[in-house]
Amino acid sequence: MKKAIIAIAALFVAVSAHAQFGVVAGLTSSSSNIEAAFADAKSISQYHVGVTYKLGIGNLLAVQPALIYNVKGARLGDIAGIDDVNVDFKTGYLELPVQVQVGFGIGSLARVYGFAEPFIGLAISNKMKFADSTTSGWDNMKSKFEYGVGLGAGVELFRHLQVSVKYFWNLGDVYGKQITVGGVAHDLASSKCNGIAASVAFLF
Secondary structure: OHHHHHHHHHHHHHHHHOEEEEEEEEEEEOOOOHHHHHHHHOOOOOEEEEEEEEEEEOOOEEEEEEEEEEEEEEEEOOEOOOOOOOEEEEEEEEEEEEEEEEEEEEOOOEEEEEEEEEEEEEEEEEEEEEOOEEEEOOOOOOOOEEEEEEEEEEEEEOOOEEEEEEEEEEOOOOOOOEEEEOOEEEEEOOOOOOEEEEEEEEEO
16 A cells, blocks of 8 residues: 555655646648648638646656637538529637657657647627628537547657647537528538647746
8 A cells, every 4th residue: 555655645745746837829720631721821810829737757657637719610502492593601619638648759859759639619709701701609509518629749859848739529519400591491402520630838
């Protein structure tokens, strides 16, 4: 029993010694490929910013939760009864992602890692653009709650600067199967809420 307590205490000290608070920011794209995501990034209309906290155990394992404001876009296409028209959403979420990282160090210069990142979020703003008009509100959202998972990779330089890229899947049914345009409900053949995100974090 005494040995177990000592081992747990030693682990706690080791984790605490590698704990770092930080800030994170980046771009979010609803596109599914790098080329299209790069094109989206030019407008800087979808972004995320917040704080993060890394708990590391050496170079191998780390858990890194964050609390961010994340603006995501979604294009809802193929609207029944309306030809060649898409409806674009821009939704801002208060989001809690938790990265579980596995990596290896390259001396004291860098650490390369891959990660899985489950997340949950709550929508706090929503805008819809249809043709030349933009409206705000919640009429066309099925749920303000979102959840999903991301997979990605990153590099940490000098134990303080992180650069990462991930693909995320939003698993919740945020917008549903219908949308109201001009007071008329229309069926949706597709709604896409997945995408690519690139982040930079500075750890103190």
